[in-house]
Amino acid sequence: MMTLAQFIRRDRENIVAAWLTQVEQLPSAADKPYTVLRDHVPAILERLATVLERGEGSDPTLNKLAAEHAALRYHAGYDLRQIVLEYQALRQVILKLYQASEPTVTLHPIAAMDRSLDEAIGDAVDRFMGERDKVRDVFISILGHDLRTPLQSLTMAVEVFRTDAEVPTRLVKTASSASRAIARMDRMIGDLLDFARGRLGGGIPINPAPTDLREVVGSVVDEFAASFSNRAIHCGAATAKGDFVGEWDAARIGQAVSNLVRNAIEHGADPIRIALVDHGDTVRVEVSNQGTIAADVLPMLFQPFHRGREGNGLGLGLFVVDEVARAHGGRIDVDSSPDQGTRFSLVLPRAELAPTRPRGAA
Secondary structure, X not given: OOOHHHHHHHXXXXXXXXXXXXXXXXXXXXXXXXXXXXXXXXHHHHHHHHHHHHOOOOOHHHHHHHHHHHHHHHHOOOOHHHHHXXXXXXXXXXXXXXXXXXXXXXXXXXXXXXXXXXXXXXXXXXXXXXXXXXXXXXXXXXXXXXXXXXXXXXXXXXHHHHHOOOOOHHHHHHHHHHHHHHHHHHHHHHHHXXXXXXXXXXXXXXXXXXXXXXXXXXHHHHHHHHHOOOXXXXXXXXXXXXXXXXXXXXXXXXXXXXXXXXXXXXXXXXXXXXXXXXXXXEEEEEEEEEOOOOOOOHHHOOOOOXXXXXXXXXXXXXXXXXXXXXXXXXXXXXXXXXXOEEEEXXXXXXXXXXXXXXXXXX
């Protein structure tokens, strides 16, 4: 009779293939290629076979592989429950295929026990994560709301200095600098509130109404062009060919476009170009710039609190863009290469659609 360790080594690729069939159904695996899903699993199986042969209860090498696998999954948008489900699926596949290979081995009681324990573990993880996230997100929401009140008072005080003709010029300049800092703080608080709303309420809320993207995009870009007159910012919204009227939340789309343009200004090189493309059932807002994004950074761009290697702020700007896109039933794409530079594409369906699944949602 073949031992379990021998079976794992002989049928490793079959085990991986059967496992992939199950885990590719997980929400966060939907857009991942097989090479990404496989990552450490073949090596984990090989090491598991070694542990079984030695009869050891634990193994540092196996634990290290599992930790690396978990880190990659976290950055790919998985939550704790989905990582646990992957390991449960791997165990179930091994037992099922081993039983089929060695019919004389009695594994049914073990499999039944494992299923019961897996369900209990799953419920415990769900409850733990729910309680943890609820406390964290409520704290963020309250913090953001309470910070807005004193910030509004500061804004009014600064405006007095900026607009009073009797205030010396040097104080006016100081007030203008303070006003920009306050505006940045207000954006950060807004991003925090959107993050909390998205996590607590299943996505950023929107209020769709007839909206002309030419006006929304043009208005946003005009503000940036005025504030960053030293940058080459070009907007083709006014002259774009096609129809750009649809049912969208104008304020939220403006917020998303603003975040994309600001991201291009902070992280990209000139020229920065904003374009509109009509695809009939969908429209696309493109924000492009010179410069590239490292390949290892691309998978994490839309994760909350990811700031990049030279980022500032909270790292929620692109996360909010992704949430706004999904709330409209759309998506945000990015491509980056040395020849073409970097381009973010906000794709929006013209008709109102159900919100798409958030990245990493279970």
